[in-house]
Amino acid sequence: MALQGNYLGMSLSIDDLDKENITYFKHCAEHDFHLQKCDDCGLLRYPPTTGCPWCASPRATWTAVEGKGEVHSYEEVHHAIQPAFKSHTPYMVLLVDLDSQKGQPSEHEALRVVGNLTTADGALAPPDMVRQVGIGTRVRMVFSDVGDGLSLPQWTIDTGAKQHPKPWRYPQE
Amino acid sequence: MPLPTDTDVSTPKYLRDKYAIVGIGETTYTRGSDKTTRALGTWALRNAAADAGIKTSDIDGMLSYSNNDSTSATFMAGDIGARLNFYMDCVGGGSSTEALIGIAIGVMEAGMCNCVALFRAMNGFSQVRIGGTGARSATPVSGDMLHSRAYGWQSAGQMFSPTFMRHMYEYGTTPEQVAMVKVVHSEHASNNPKAYYKKRYTVDDVLSSRIICKPLHLLDCCVETDNATAIIITRTDRARDMRHTPALIRGIAGRCSKPRMDMHYQAGPITRVGGYYAKDILWPNAGVGPEDIDATGAYDAFTFTSMLQLEDYGFCKKGEGGEYVSSGITRLGGRRPNNTSGGHLCEGYTHGMNMVIENVRQLRHDADDSCPLGPDGKRQHTYDYREGGCRQVKDIEVTANLGWANPMTGSAMVMRRG
Numbered sequence A: 001m002a003l004q005g006n007y008l009g010m011s012l013s014i015d016d017l018d019k020e021n022i023t024y025f026k027h028c029a030e031h032d033f034h035l036q037k038c039d040d041c042g043l044l045r046y047p048p049t050t051g052c053p054w055c056a057s058p059r060a061t062w063t064a065v066e067g068k069g070e071v072h073s074y075e076e077v078h079h080a081i082q083p084a085f086k087s088h089t090p091y092m093v094l095l096v097d098l099d100s101q102k103g104q105p106s107e108h109e110a111l112r113v114v115g116n117l118t119t120a121d122g123a124l125a126p127p128d129m130v131r132q133v134g135i136g137t138r139v140r141m142v143f144s145d146v147g148d149g150l151s152l153p154q155w156t157i158d159t160g161a162k163q164h165p166k167p168w169r170y171p172q173e
Numbered sequence B: 001m002p003l004p005t006d007t008d009v010s011t012p013k014y015l016r017d018k019y020a021i022v023g024i025g026e027t028t029y030t031r032g033s034d035k036t037t038r039a040l041g042t043w044a045l046r047n048a049a050a051d052a053g054i055k056t057s058d059i060d061g062m063l064s065y066s067n068n069d070s071t072s073a074t075f076m077a078g079d080i081g082a083r084l085n086f087y088m089d090c091v092g093g094g095s096s097t098e099a100l101i102g103i104a105i106g107v108m109e110a111g112m113c114n115c116v117a118l119f120r121a122m123n124g125f126s127q128v129r130i131g132g133t134g135a136r137s138a139t140p141v142s143g144d145m146l147h148s149r150a151y152g153w154q155s156a157g158q159m160f161s162p163t164f165m166r167h168m169y170e171y172g173t174t175p176e177q178v179a180m181v182k183v184v185h186s187e188h189a190s191n192n193p194k195a196y197y198k199k200r201y202t203v204d205d206v207l208s209s210r211i212i213c214k215p216l217h218l219l220d221c222c223v224e225t226d227n228a229t230a231i232i233i234t235r236t237d238r239a240r241d242m243r244h245t246p247a248l249i250r251g252i253a254g255r256c257s258k259p260r261m262d263m264h265y266q267a268g269p270i271t272r273v274g275g276y277y278a279k280d281i282l283w284p285n286a287g288v289g290p291e292d293i294d295a296t297g298a299y300d301a302f303t304f305t306s307m308l309q310l311e312d313y314g315f316c317k318k319g320e321g322g323e324y325v326s327s328g329i330t331r332l333g334g335r336r337p338n339n340t341s342g343g344h345l346c347e348g349y350t351h352g353m354n355m356v357i358e359n360v361r362q363l364r365h366d367a368d369d370s371c372p373l374g375p376d377g378k379r380q381h382t383y384d385y386r387e388g389g390c391r392q393v394k395d396i397e398v399t400a401n402l403g404w405a406n407p408m409t410g411s412a413m414v415m416r417r418g
Helices: A019-029 A083-088 B037-052 B073-079 B096-109 B134-138 B143-147 B156-171 B175-189 B203-208 B275-286 B303-312 B321-325 B353-364
Strands: A003-007 A010-014 A034-038 A060-064 A068-077 A091-098 A112-116 A138-147 A150-157 B019-026 B061-066 B086-091 B115-123 B211-214 B226-235 B247-257 B295-298 B398-406 B409-417
Touching: A003 A019, A003 A150, A010 A019, A010 B143, A019 A034, A019 A138, A019 A150, A019 B143, A068 B156, A091 B156, A112 A150, B019 B037, B019 B096, B019 B353, B037 B073, B037 B115, B037 B226, B061 B073, B061 B096, B073 B086, B086 B096, B096 B115, B096 B226, B096 B247, B096 B353, B096 B398, B096 B409, B156 B211, B156 B303, B156 B321, B156 B398, B175 B203, B175 B303, B175 B321, B226 B353, B247 B275, B247 B353, B275 B303, B275 B409, B295 B303, B295 B353, B303 B321, B303 B398, B353 B398, B353 B409
Parallel strands: B061 B086, B061 B115, B295 B398
Antiparallel strands: A003 A010, A003 A138, A034 A060, A068 A091, A068 A138, A068 B211, A091 A112, A138 A150, B019 B226, B019 B247, B115 B226, B247 B409, B398 B409
């Protein structure tokens, strides 16, 4: 069945034909992150696809993956484009290397999962939290619930992890 | 400059220089054209035919690209009185120009038509904003877009910034170095009477302009304008009868991509751009290398995009792009000027076609600056590049255009003076 949600006033939807995305977001709604694992070559992939990007196999099994990792890159949006985000600037978009499968299948590859920097309960982070995060920050996955059977994976600072003393940030604050 | 002929190439050597750009046409670069994209497109096409010295009815092939923000060949052909033997309207933005020139060569080589016009017509400021503002930004988010737009990750600047930021982290590239791209292009634009922004900017101007999406300041981002551009391509043997010195097409790479080009940065390193792969098609096809190029047109949707492409096509070592773009090499009067029209950062925005047009003018030795006209109707270039002066590159023979769609995909073309 199609999924529908509303997030910050934005209408979100997934068509019922789109089985890969429906399954992905249903797991997210249970706050239980899953990715497709290829039945043939065994590699996980993100985001959902209809075939394995490495071996082209269409066969895959949804597999639980730990939502922990390190910020690979980021941006800080000060001028929002979408009306939904205008009252939340500056907000951060994080590209996070998951610990699972980092450096596979080749040195510069990783499961890089996008998300906003949020509080532990999945609300967009306030400015003082934004200023703490940079490349190298350890983060853990949390979820923003946006509809019945629909949640968005997000990232928050992993306070339980050993953090770099000074994550790399753009030189101009 | 001698051009090697014995390089091992993937394009049959007989295609080198066999086709040429013979006509170029533009509308004004403006905000608020007060015209439909259909009217803008026919304006540019008429100018291109006049520039080539042919009748618009001599055009028998047509290609265009847009992102559901323009008109199609279906309307253009009738409006310029042409009956077409081939046409195709493609989806796409940056990187389409060079790729479609490659398609034009292919269809002429296949005997499908003789003279192809390419156009891009857009009200990029007054109708459909390229940055995604206005109506585009408020459209519902569905399907695969939940992995991007739901995070406020939508506009080009927002989508590309992870690559830009990581480059600074890995290579120590500084905001001051990158700002020099805007500084240099603004100097060039100040010598281009048709540029939308003709003001010269300093590094301080760039760094003190407001942050749009860190690492991008307002002045790191290109201008949005209303305009149309057109290019006419035909066989070089036919080009000899036309009005201008032809710009011979030496080699092309079209929409060449990294693995997994769905904008989720799964294939790394993420500081690597499509040009890393395109260079291995471009240079062997053209039979030249970066050292042979007299001027570049490295797509500047953002200051960073010029730099990243110059790096990955081999104009400098990987990671040394910041040094390259701030060294003076890319300035008029430098070893290899980049975007002598002012590019997208200053002249105006038509998804790369205006940068190809600029290099065609440069190769004709007829840049439309403020230098005085001689008795033959051609400008008498002074090569004095001070503000308001000349922008012709002296004795230029070979150019490279490096087109950008996004960090994953790029196109490129080498041209030489006929």
